[in-house]
Amino acid sequence: MSNATQDHRARPSASTPSAISIRDLTVAYQQKPVIWDIDLELPKGALIAVVGPNGAGKSTLLKSALELIPRTAGEVLVDGAPFRKQRHRVAYVPQRESVDWDFPVNALEVVTMGTYRRLGWFRPVTRACRERARNALAQVGLADYATRQISKLSGGQQQRVFLARALAQDADIYFMDEPFAAVDASTEQAIVELLHTLRSAGKTCLVVHHDLATVPRYFNWLVLLNMRVVKSGPMDETFTAENLRKTYGGKLSLMSDAISAFSQQAKS
């Protein structure tokens, strides 16, 4: 597996505008803030991991940036323009549990949904859309599963169907909510390869991730989140024991995970 951190790493500079700028983003439920004053400048073409303990607001960050849940304050810019105007350039991969997999559709039909917005209102699905969806399915290694009803796919395959649906949107920026959660080894491998393909095509991926051990290998930019941004920066500068301790605080079991992951990283 190639090491994402080592080859050309993305750094923000004054000359290249950020792919995603999040300013003062705050989300509160009944006066209780879930995330607050999030300021992030995320560089174009980076593979960005959003990491933090349970309840740190990782999913909330994604959802509020995409306007799926109301923000209390703040704004989100995509390539320097307001998110609403750039929405078509952003693809979202929700958590797998967010839908009913008994729904009467097959894998190809789900992936085709990624092309609906481009089609626009009332227009029926065209052959070109289906072709694009088929390509996206092939890209995640599920070409042979196109006509399978989605409840008959394994968890990892379902996750890949969601990724393929985002691919079919042909976006520039991908928001993925825990795509690695409870998937099998071959799916994990397929997702990693996909992330690399996307990066070499100049796409930006913002991925909620929970496995500290693989964070430095899979990503090259790290956002440490615990209700507020603890640290955001290139992986090798940000993935330090000190920063992880600040993020995970006294949660001991997680801390030991973090430290062992850190020492692994230091060794390699």
Place this chain on the structure above:
Amino acid sequence: MESSEAIWRTVLLLDYNTRLVVLATALLGLASGLIGTFLLLRKRSLMGDTLAHATLPGLSLAFLLFVTFGGSGKSLPVLLLGALAGGGLGALGVLWIRKYTRLKDDAAMGIVLSVFFSAGVVLLSMIQKIPGASAAGLESFLYGSVASMVLTDLYVLMGAAIFATALALLCHKEFRLLCFDEHFALSQGWPVRRLDAALLGIVTLITVAGLQAVGLILMIAFLIIPAAAARFWTDRLDLLLLISALLGAVSGWLGAGLSAVLPKAPAGAVIILCATACFILSLLVGRQSGLIWRVYRQTQLKRQTTHQHLLRAIFEMTESRPESAVTQGALAARRSWTRRELCRGIRRACKRGFIEATASEEWKLTPLGIVEAIRLTRNHRLWEHYLLEYADIAPAHVDHNADTIEHVLDPGLVRRLEARIGKLYPKGHGMTPDLPPSPHQIAQSSERSSS
């Protein structure tokens, strides 16, 4: 018999007087089957019921107002407008409760449904006391009555049904997305709330249109039952819509035909009973998940499992000496199968040419059987290795009854498993170089058979 002939004449559209009623109700069934599918998939069935019940106070108030201003009170457009307003208010009430209280959806709908319906019932009893105002027509809105429908009613009904069908087909793609994954729809920029409102709007339209024929109490059943029945036939949405619309149309057709002949039975109940008949039929014989097919598949599965166990057992007992035979006693001791299961399995395997008798109660694999047994054993052992390898995530994927492991796992993963096994046990091991050894100790057949 005269009445059965009358029923046939009505159902077959030979009777001029009822022809239009039957057609209009079938059209209503088509529309409600179609839109009901989306309602069911959006998990808003109770919302549809709430809407239907909330039409009653609207109807009654419209009647009262019309009578107050000197009308006869039985103008259909006025009544339906009242019903529409009632249903709309009910839906808004649900949304309001959900937004401003901590009550959940089901509680909100339960409250609105019962409050609106009781208000309607009270208003209805007041109407019946008004001298001169005939409220007989209003009662038919509760349980439905096709006999009381006049020509303009039918035109209104057909127009609404056609309009709703056209809208549902037009927004077919949008509704599919809304029902499957609203968050994704939202992220793509679809106006999810307006789509939801459109869906409920069409449901309201159909409900109000069906008030006269089916009645407001049973209208929800006419929306939901065809869709639920269609689910037994397919797991493709396009087909589901088609079948649901068809079942709705058939139940409307039969129900209206029957109740035209039996004017004393409330039409709504007759129509819903027809829909229920369709449902029970689908439940039994539905091709996708009907009871009979499920039982059939289960039996097949059991048979197949016994078959696989049998061939594998014989093969593993004789793996080092493939030409040797095993006794039935040794086979019986090997697994916890009943004598009957074993005998049946042996009989079937004999018939298919996989095993042959060498002596009384003694069996061996035929050359064909050896090939099949190797295939089965390979699958089985790959699964076992897979389970050992990926113990943390594997159970969700294991499908012992998949014909081959490749049908469930990715080819890449199977190759990796094979490679790992190949490394552990180089080629040339045993009689079958491509057969991975079992990861656990296989009981020695010689010990068992000699005991």
